[in-house]
Amino acid sequence: MYDVSKAIEAAARALCRLNNIPDNTQFEGRPMWMSYLPEAKAAVEAAMPFLMDG
Known part of the structure; x- marks a missing residue:
């Protein structure tokens, strides 16, 4: 998915x-860009529940 x-x-x-x-x-x-992986991971993980609702 x-x-x-x-x-x-x-x-x-x-x-x-x-x-x-x-x-x-x-x-x-x-x-x-790899220096930004922790922030990116946190943002994507925070968004995942809202993406799964749809």
Whole structure:
């Protein structure tokens, strides 16, 4: 049904861009968007009950 991992990645990339940082900029050997994974995961998990209602 939903690919939660892709949703979390999309949210992390969006958060990165929201902070005016290109999401594929390298930071500590990884794409910068990966630094936003905890926040993205929290946001997607918070939204999931509302997505499942529909």
